[in-house]
Amino acid sequence: MKTLDHKTIYLFDGSLEGLLSAVFEWFERKPGSIHLMPEKIFQPDAFATVFQVPNDREKAGRIWNGLQKRLDKKWLRRLYCTYLSEKPQAFAAIFHFCCAIFQQEVGYENNYGDEYVLALSQIAVKVEREKHRMEAFIRFQQLEDGLFYCGIDPDFNVLPLILNHFKNRYADQKWLIYDLSRNYGLYYDLNKVEEVSMELHPALLKSSAVPVEEKEQLYAQLWKDYFRSTNIVARKNTKLHVKHVPKRYWRYLTEKQI
Amino acid sequence: MSDRLIQKLNILADAAKYDVSCSSSGSDRKNTNKGLGNGHHSGICHTYTEDGRCVSLLKILLTNHCIFDCAYCVSRKSNDIERAAFTVNEVVELTMNFYRRNYIEGLFLSSGIFKNADFTMERLLRVVKKLRLEENYNGYIHLKTIPGASEELIKEAGLYADRMSINLEMPTEAGLKLLAPEKSHQEVISPLKYVQQQIVQFTDEKRLIKHVPKFVPAGQSTQMVVGATPETDKEIMHTAAAFYKNFSLKRVYYSGYIPISNDTRMPILGSQPPLLRENRLYQTDWLMRFYGFHVNELLNDANPHLDIDVDPKLSWALRNLHHFPVCLNTAPYRMILRIPGIGVASAQKIVQARKFGKLHLYQVKNLGIAYSKAKHFIRCVDSPFELKSFQAAQIKAFILAESQSKYLKTDHRQLILF
Numbered sequence: 001m002k003t004l005d006h007k008t009i010y011l012f013d014g015s016l017e018g019l020l021s022a023v024f025e026w027f028e029r030k031p032g033s034i035h036l037m038p039e040k041i042f043q044p045d046a047f048a049t050v051f052q053v054p055n056d057r058e059k060a061g062r063i064w065n066g067l068q069k070r071l072d073k074k075w076l077r078r079l080y081c082t083y084l085s086e087k088p089q090a091f092a093a094i095f096h097f098c099c100a101i102f103q104q105e106v107g108y109e110n111n112y113g114d115e116y117v118l119a120l121s122q123i124a125v126k127v128e129r130e131k132h133r134m135e136a137f138i139r140f141q142q143l144e145d146g147l148f149y150c151g152i153d154p155d156f157n158v159l160p161l162i163l164n165h166f167k168n169r170y171a172d173q174k175w176l177i178y179d180l181s182r183n184y185g186l187y188y189d190l191n192k193v194e195e196v197s198m199e200l201h202p203a204l205l206k207s208s209a210v211p212v213e214e215k216e217q218l219y220a221q222l223w224k225d226y227f228r229s230t231n232i233v234a235r236k237n238t239k240l241h242v243k244h245v246p247k248r249y250w251r252y253l254t255e256k257q258i
Numbered sequence: 259m260s261d262r263l264i265q266k267l268n269i270l271a272d273a274a275k276y277d278v279s280c281s282s283s284g285s286d287r288k289n290t291n292k293g294l295g296n297g298h299h300s301g302i303c304h305t306y307t308e309d310g311r312c313v314s315l316l317k318i319l320l321t322n323h324c325i326f327d328c329a330y331c332v333s334r335k336s337n338d339i340e341r342a343a344f345t346v347n348e349v350v351e352l353t354m355n356f357y358r359r360n361y362i363e364g365l366f367l368s369s370g371i372f373k374n375a376d377f378t379m380e381r382l383l384r385v386v387k388k389l390r391l392e393e394n395y396n397g398y399i400h401l402k403t404i405p406g407a408s409e410e411l412i413k414e415a416g417l418y419a420d421r422m423s424i425n426l427e428m429p430t431e432a433g434l435k436l437l438a439p440e441k442s443h444q445e446v447i448s449p450l451k452y453v454q455q456q457i458v459q460f461t462d463e464k465r466l467i468k469h470v471p472k473f474v475p476a477g478q479s480t481q482m483v484v485g486a487t488p489e490t491d492k493e494i495m496h497t498a499a500a501f502y503k504n505f506s507l508k509r510v511y512y513s514g515y516i517p518i519s520n521d522t523r524m525p526i527l528g529s530q531p532p533l534l535r536e537n538r539l540y541q542t543d544w545l546m547r548f549y550g551f552h553v554n555e556l557l558n559d560a561n562p563h564l565d566i567d568v569d570p571k572l573s574w575a576l577r578n579l580h581h582f583p584v585c586l587n588t589a590p591y592r593m594i595l596r597i598p599g600i601g602v603a604s605a606q607k608i609v610q611a612r613k614f615g616k617l618h619l620y621q622v623k624n625l626g627i628a629y630s631k632a633k634h635f636i637r638c639v640d641s642p643f644e645l646k647s648f649q650a651a652q653i654k655a656f657i658l659a660e661s662q663s664k665y666l667k668t669d670h671r672q673l674i675l676f
Contacts, residue, residue: 108614110610110614111615112608112621113611113614113615113617118625122626135298135302137304137305138360140358140360142358148358148359165298168289169295169296170294170358171294172292172294219355219356222263222352223356223361225264225271230307230313230317232276232516234517234530235311235514235516235533244306245305253305254359
């Protein structure tokens, strides 16, 4: 019999494939309760058994197929969104959620009384909110060569989620949205969207540092003026304003630059 | 050239800002032929002004010249203000360039009445036609229906706009007559009715024929000014309920009156706009549309005004304590929706979760409900048995003591020192 404080740690590489492989390995071994951890944050632990999960495309694929059979689109998206949050506790929640989905009765994903079901639905909401904020707060600047550019720094890795929105909406202009902290971006060349990554120093990619087209100044000014004119001073409500547009997003917003 | 444009935008955005409609939702217009823009089903608020209102559309008047002299309107003929007018091209350029930079979801175009209704409507129509037909623009367009414009013009405009609206302005006919003798509610009702009939007709045709053009896909809305004339909350919400029902409106907006003139018929300059009252009216509106409440339950002859201290749902619950406490494990969904502090999403989660076993308090607390409010009205499997029951006034006092200052009458304008 295991002692109470004996710990098993599953280490994975931080990818979705690795996470799903871990689920597969757990079902193959059934080691009881485990801690799932991405390698990046792992600190060696003398009192725990550590198992390094090998990435296996086939095994991960089998888990994903199984999930597809049991979950509807809404839940698959929630799972993916939770993964994109990149939080260690989100990875653990996904792991336990998947185990429950395979072990419990059909429809278990609706048991909001379960800690992991609730965690997934709540983290997914946060990621979707960040995605929606990017759709709202991204401000393109037109560069000298006509490209519409914006550098962003979102809380979560939401570029994969906003791709379709921008592709469908801005179909007649070239654009580039670059995630400065994760150092990759989406580039649309009027035909398709590509993932790009640049070797430039991140400071050079900041929106304030790029050379812009001549008309750009005029429209930025018009927009700032519009933002000011449409405000009703008698209704001033700074608390509400900051609640809707938290200060960390002000750096994106043309209307918030002096 | 650009200086004049900046000046015009300042004047005509300033004049349009009292129209509070900002929604950009409800249109599923696709981006066709690789043009610019599309509709977003739930709309996107691209920024918020310092008064906390969302900005999703470029909201402007084509001109603030107006032949009418309505006392509540900043653009009234007798008001001594700067006047300006955009050209069709200027509006189109502004919209396209703002949209390309992801500043806005689309255009909200209104206008003062110059010459006559048809002349004005025809100008508005020219803007939207140029955007749709020449610029291949598929973003959102909210267009004002000009009262008294011909049906042909309104119908044509509906083919290009996503939403159309026309404002009631005052909640009662008597109030309107007092401040704008030249206007009547009937002038608003006929075009609303006409557009509604057209929407129904186009939807019917769509069932039979595949390629029917879109007609006002995001529906119609209207707006009422609150606090300029002495209507009760009951009168306001009963008017709103009737308009939702009779004209299938998507939204009714309530705009707290902001004093803009020395006219003695209305609140004097410098008095506070009724923001909290406006907030309560919106809460009532939501209860009617999403929580299954009938307007009579919330506002009736015995309660013609909404409670300013507490929200209308809590207020209803306190008046109807015989419905409570509600057992979360057995009560029907529509009853769970009526518990103060529980919203639509939480109510749905509760109904799903209880299929897997009786719910305990610790589970319910985590679902995202306002527990401090809800706890007085719910029972779970492990709720302690209580012999005494509290009076409505006691419960209200408990909740107010625990809540933030937002709902307190004496507190809501307290100074913030730091």
